[in-house]
Amino acid sequence: MLIGRSETMGLEGKVALITGASRGIGRAVAIRLGLQGAFVYINYAQNEAAALETLRVIREGGSEGKICRFDVSDFKETQCAIKDMAGEKGHVDILVNNAGISVVGLLPRMEEKDWDRVIDTNLKGAFNCCRAVSRYMIKRRSGRIVNLTSVVAEAGVAGQVGYAASKAGIIGLTKSLALELASRNICVNAVSPGLIETDMTAHLIKEHQKSIIHRIPLARFGKPEDVAGVVAFLVSEDAGYITGQVIRVNGGLYI
Numbered sequence: 001m002l003i004g005r006s007e008t009m010g011l012e013g014k015v016a017l018i019t020g021a022s023r024g025i026g027r028a029v030a031i032r033l034g035l036q037g038a039f040v041y042i043n044y045a046q047n048e049a050a051a052l053e054t055l056r057v058i059r060e061g062g063s064e065g066k067i068c069r070f071d072v073s074d075f076k077e078t079q080c081a082i083k084d085m086a087g088e089k090g091h092v093d094i095l096v097n098n099a100g101i102s103v104v105g106l107l108p109r110m111e112e113k114d115w116d117r118v119i120d121t122n123l124k125g126a127f128n129c130c131r132a133v134s135r136y137m138i139k140r141r142s143g144r145i146v147n148l149t150s151v152v153a154e155a156g157v158a159g160q161v162g163y164a165a166s167k168a169g170i171i172g173l174t175k176s177l178a179l180e181l182a183s184r185n186i187c188v189n190a191v192s193p194g195l196i197e198t199d200m201t202a203h204l205i206k207e208h209q210k211s212i213i214h215r216i217p218l219a220r221f222g223k224p225e226d227v228a229g230v231v232a233f234l235v236s237e238d239a240g241y242i243t244g245q246v247i248r249v250n251g252g253l254y255i
């Protein structure tokens with residue numbers, strides 16, 4: 001459902017970078033923050049048409065943004081892209097480290113390149129973005145960083161050792177960075193979704209719908225908007241005393 005801008009303002013004048021905002025959870029977050037008045041940089045890796053669709057919805061809601069392609073796992077590319085953003089807008093107030101991939105397979109057969117790819121995108125990608133953005137936030141003594149972790153990091157799951165390790169790393173990164181940046185009035189938190197209906201989980205949900213759903217107390221899969229609402233809260237004025245936390249959005253799947 002499209003929410004009219006007038007109903008949910010609060011981020012006017014803020015500049016937000018959402019990584020992996022062409023699809024899924026990142027798109028829902030970008031649209032939500034855009035509708036609340038933020039200028040949104042919509043990062044993506046390959047899918048320009050999908051990123052443009054995110055931008056179209058944000059504009060339809062009366063806000064502005066810009067698509068920006070860069071590979072979060074590439075240190076230099078990320079530093080340059082974020083430097084350009086800060087140059088254009090003067091500041092970056094909100095960073096949502098959402099870009100991610102999952103690689104499924106049992107460890108004894110896992111290829112080294114698959115391990116590297118998932119760690120480089122999910123964990124190093126967050127480092128790369130935090131590294132670049134934090135200097136602008138420190139200068140302004142204000143900022144919000146939200147990192148996407150996963151129920152898999154907290155509960156573990158067979159066949160996702162690399163993914164779980166990358167997302168568990170995000171929790172450690174979040175807590176430590178929260179301590180580093182607290183004195184500069186920068187809040188750093190993580191959101192830990194359960195099973196959310198996106199391209200990442202489409203195959204799993206299609207094949208194991210019945211066996212999974214009975215393990216979810218709220219008896220449904222999550223929607224990207226369920227996660228976007230929590231991210232929107234964490235970047236709002238109301239969440240100014242929350243830092244270093246992991247907020248679960250999982251329908252009770254892991255308590």
Ligand code: NAP
Nearest residue numbers: 020022023024025045046047071072099100150196198200
């Ligand atoms: P998704 O639908 O597969 O979308 C992934 C997004 O990440 C796309 O926008 C993709 O861009 C982007 N991306 C991938 N690699 C990138 C890279 N190297 N550089 C920049 N962008 C990159 O995923 P999702 O389900 O929305 O998941 C979003 C986040 O939530 C991930 O971190 C995921 O681990 C986490 N999460 C998801 C679930 C779930 O159930 N879906 C549960 C827990 C946690 P392109 O479109 O250009 O490929």
